[in-house]
Amino acid sequence: MILNPLNPRFKIFSKMLFPLLFFAIFLLQMENLLAQTEIEAKISKGAIKYIEAVDIAVIDFTPKDSTFTSQITQVVKDDLNYSLYFRVAKIDTFVMTILGNDLYNMDGWYQLGVQYLLDGSIQVEEGKLKATLNLADVLRKKVIRTFEVKGEVGNLRALAHAIADEVVLDFTGQKGIFSTQIAYVNWTGGNKEIYLCDYDGYNHRPLTKDLSLNLSPVWSPTGVQLIYTSYKRHNVDLWIMDMNTKQSKIFTSFPGLNSAAAWSSTGENIAVTLTKDGNAEIYIVNTEGKVIRRLTFGRAIDSSPTWSPNGKEIAFTSDRSGYPQIFVMDTDGANVRRLTYVDDQADSPCWSPRGDRIAFVIRSGMRFNVYTMDVTGENLNRLTFEGSNENPHWSPDGLHIVFSSNRTGKYQVYTMNWDGANQKMLTREEENYNPSWSPRF
Amino acid sequence: MRKASVLLAGILILLLFTFCAKKPVVKEETKPPVSQEEKTTPAENPQEGTQQVTQEDLQPVYFDFDKYDLRSGDREILNLNAVVLKDNPTVKIRIEGNCDERGTVEYNLALGERRASAARDYLINLGIDSDRISIISYGKEKPKYSGHNEESWSKNRRDDFIIVSQ
Known part of the structure; x- marks a missing residue:
């Protein structure tokens, strides 16, 4: 909570940091020091308690x-x-x-x-x-x-x-998440292929094998389809895979970037980032990949959309404030509100399927860390403290988060509880990142 | 506070070690963005219309962290690239925008495309036909240098000018 700039204690906190910061600038290693000081400050873990075991x-x-x-x-x-x-x-x-x-x-x-x-x-x-x-x-x-x-x-x-x-x-009243899968990107040094594993890190297997760059897998709400970004046709296109046949076809292939897809919870609409009109903007397309409407306008990069589970709002990243921050808007593009006011950069929002929290990352120096916040942007809760931690994505029960971290020196996929407890490595071979948790099947 | 200073001392010692250990490993693989050599290459070309343009004739440009605006030195490089393109009117190029590893996949894809567009727009302003220039962003997905330090990052924040046809 001290990290929230709205909190009056933030000022005192930042004053305390000041002498340390100056020293650190001389040492050119500001971010390491900052991370340590933050740990010392024992940022509170938030007061939500979802369940009693x-x-x-x-x-x-x-x-x-x-x-x-x-x-x-x-x-x-x-x-x-x-x-x-x-x-x-x-x-x-x-x-x-x-x-x-x-x-x-x-x-x-x-x-x-x-x-x-x-x-x-x-x-x-x-x-x-x-x-x-x-x-x-x-x-x-x-x-x-x-x-x-x-x-x-x-x-x-x-x-x-x-x-x-x-x-x-x-x-x-709802099935467990134990038969769910995690899709992620495997990097051997050249090509990037989409892989799958069980939620607990067993049973790793490749989904794509086309010797290209394949990125950012996202599941349809039923788990029957997977949309991902691919360079296999030498443009940055969105592809869609039928998970039963494992066959892929082009989903959107507009000139420029086609990326950052997010399915609405009903599966009828998909929010995507396209640069076909000259700049990265968020659009809603239907399941055929046809544009229904454009949501963002202006010169800023608008990307990484994520739907509220009730389908009424979309949170996204925008650098309209000078550097990337998280914003939220209605699904017609109106009523835009800024959620984060962090010094560096906030990015990669993912709306909890419970509807009450948004997971995202904050950059501090060279590293990113996973946080959650209320949908109003309040009550920040820092979940990771080692290495750089990116790309948080909720489990379908909203009680766990999958993410990637380079805390061992290489990027690997991890899961943790909603409050940051029980951080568990799922991948070990080569480098793996950009994970996405499937729905229940 | 005492705890903090002990920690600080520990970090400093560690940092000293990492600095000493890492520096010699870094390999210089490219020439600095602007060199004397580059300035002379395009000047040789005009007289020899039959000679094929090589990849070395088109130099990359580099960007500041999280930025896509062209620095003044980079404009000079682009001016020279434009001369090469004007002298070889059949050559088509693809501008590939790249980013360093910091930041998310999606944001960097968008940033890389902006970097490529910035160079394309500049070349078009200099009179190069837009049909001859395509762009693609690799974001942070195709790093040429794999180090996790500013040395590598500064060289990965780059537009490459790839000849796609002569």
């Missing part, structure tokens, strides 16, 4: 002596912990003592503060995996739901993710 115990699925089932159980536990809706109880010797070595001792679990119990069995039926799960309420000492999940024999992780998706569905 529920305590659940997951009992090893049967057959118990199988490495397959223990692997599935482990993935389900990891997923549930990741979801933030659950805290999965550790089952250690202390717990077993309390339970009197009986994993179904409901009084014991109640004593341990556990509210729900999940167990299940895995069978092979007609060449497919079939999982039967039971969810029990510890207090009421009864099974409240039994459900079945099917999967392919060769893909244990997918079966586990589907089980965890169902558990979250049961508690929240």
Whole structure:
């Protein structure tokens, strides 16, 4: 909050920085110092609390002596912990003592503060995996739901993710995000290809293989299509891929830049950045790539549109203020408001699917960091502190953010919770960046 | 405050090391933007109409961070590039705008295109037919120099003038 220039404490804060800054200029390494000082200032993490986690115990699925089932159980536990809706109880010797070595001792679990119990069995039926799960309420000492999940024999992780998706569905009314995918750009030093991986960083695979520069993948709201920027026809065009057939075709190919696509939540409209009229402006096109209307005018660069989930507003980056800042407008281009007032540069907005926050980046010296703010531009919350961190994109439940960071010396894709906790590296080979989180399928 | 100064000292020592370690590694791969040599090359061309234009005859121009306006030295380079183009009226070029690695993919794509347009507009003003010039932005996606320092960045903020047909 101190970072918000509207806050009177910002002045005091910046005064404190002044002598340090002068010193740093002499040393030509201002930004490193600034980053350190900011960490020292212990910027508060914001006061939002989305959910209260529920305590659940997951009992090893049967057959118990199988490495397959223990692997599935482990993935389900990891997923549930990741979801933030659950805290999965550790089952250690202390717990077993309390339970009197009986994993179904409901009084014991109640004593341990556990509210729900999940167990299940895995069978092979007609060449497919079939999982039967039971969810029990510890207090009421009864099974409240039994459900079945099917999967392919060769893909244990997918079966586990589907089980965890169902558990979250049961508690929240919406499926979990464990079967979602992350599209990102892989860079081997020359070409850039779009890759996919599971939300937890497993199962990396290439989507494009055309030895060109392919950038900025964005999913349609159903996940059936992916729009990306490509140089394969020697112009900067938008291409659209059918995710079932993996076939791509041109989406828009106006003279100049065709980039920065964003789907509205209904899937009917797509906001894009085009330079066909001489300067980077935001337009709305339909699913055929035909321009419906132009939203921005003037000499500034207007780019990186992102829709509010209710489809009424679009946040975007513009340098109309001299250097890039985040603005918001209605979807007819009217009612433009400036959201950020940062000294350096604010860019890369992504509207949370919950509607209440916008993730974006602020540059300070050589580095960028991921922040979130209210849709009014208030209550800034800094989420990253190491290396340069760019391109934040929300998970479909609005509780996690995927982004890229060069904190290890190379750009890699990471995920973190909405408040910056649990930062986890998903990619390791070569360099990877520009990620986009799929919707639930 | 004490904690801060200890940290500061630590950072300084680290920085000293990184500076010492990094400097010698940097390789000079291009000539500085304006050199004596470049000024003489185009002057040789007019008499020899049959001689093909080479890529070296068209020199790149460089930009300041987050800027797309032409510096005065760059205008001189563009004047010379215009002479080459006028003397070889069949030559078509593509101006490729590039940025350093700082900034987002999308913003840099737009910035790179502005840099390319700035040079194109200048050449058109000097009388070069607009049909002979196409532009493309590579943003920060095709860095010629891979270093993560101002040495590389300043050389990556660049317009290249690529001959597409003679």
